[in-house]
Amino acid sequence: MDLDDVPAVASGSAGGIPNDPDAMPAAPDYDTMSFGELLGDANWKAHKAAFDRLANGGEDVDVGAFASMLPKLVKDVNGPAADSFVEALATALEDEVVDAAAVAEVALGPVADKGLTGRQRAAAASARVLKALTTAGQGEPVFAALAKGMSAKAPKLRHVSIQALANVVKELGIHHFNLKQLIKAIVPLFNDTDAKVRKEAMTAVTHCYRFVGAGIEPFLTDVRDVQKQELDRMFAAVSDELAASHGTHKAPAAGRAPGNGAGKPEGLERRSQSPPDMDALAA
Structure with missing residues (x-):
């Protein structure tokens, strides 16, 4: 039989590959x-498209649906989405369209753990989530989540956790937290095997000093002498910085703070309206 007489098998027939664009399912x-x-x-x-729409303030955003699906989304979302x-979650919290307590309950753990150690976008958005939750009155669960990370075995998680805590304190003050518990969780990191963790721990305590001044001293009794000397040097630098900013303002005395800790980013430009209640901070 002449092969030219044999009908060609269409690419779209059984065993073939469709080559007709119209036959392909539309994306x-x-x-x-x-x-x-x-x-x-x-x-x-599709999930990523929904998250991007929420994060970018798009129309037809059902925040209620997003909030109700949070427990499932937290477990299922991964990879590129x-x-x-996390960006959508941060936007929803900043816009105050989701319940902060509910978000803290179901999403804070994964955000503080996987988000902070994730890629740059996720890490930056996770920091926004932590700040928004703290501002919304969820300082206690935020601290608990970060304290857990600060005691983790992985050096990277310890580092990003203490770094995140230091940044929250720097931007929002210490009145969202229990100062005694805060310092108690930070001080052990002064002896961490990772130099970056040790440095961030010192920085975090220095940020606390900006708000309570010498009132922080009673909580540093377990610090080794060499560490205390380094802290004193850093505290003195803060005092000089404040003095340069406020003219005659020197380091705050015990129980007083250079600012009221209300949370404005420009910490050195704040003016003290009232001294912080040290008993309340350490309760």
Whole structure:
């Protein structure tokens, strides 16, 4: 039989590969899908589109659906969608459209653990989540989550946890936390095997000093002499910085602070309205 007489097998027939673009299933158009449809879709790309829409302030955002699905999303989200998820969570908290206590209960642990140690986008968004939760009155669970990371075996997690705590204190003050518990959790890191962790621990205590001044001294009795000398040097630098900023203002006396700890980022520009209640901070 002449091979030219044999009919060619169409690429779209059994055993072949379709070559007709019209025969291929159309890729979903996530731009036309509702927010709820995106969240309910099984594809991670749909989830990412929903998170990006929320984070970017897009229309048709059902925050209630996002909040109700948080327990599931926290467990399931991973890979490329994770960065967008944490950014969406940070935006929702900053816009005060989700319940901070509920978010802290279901999402704080994963954010403080995997988020802070993740890629740059996730780490930056996780820091926003921690700050927003603290501002919303969730300082205690935020501290608990970071303290857990500060005692972890992995040096990277210890480092990012104490760094995050130091940044929250620097930006928001110490009135969100129990000062005694705060210092008690930080001081052991002065002896950490990782130099970066030790440095961040010193920095964190120095940020506390900005708000309570010499009132911090009673909580540093377990610090070794050489460490105390280094802290005194850092405290003196803070005092000089404050003096240069406020003219005649020197290091705050015990029980007084250079600022009220209200949380404005420009710490050196704050003016003291009232001394912090040291008993309340250490209760």
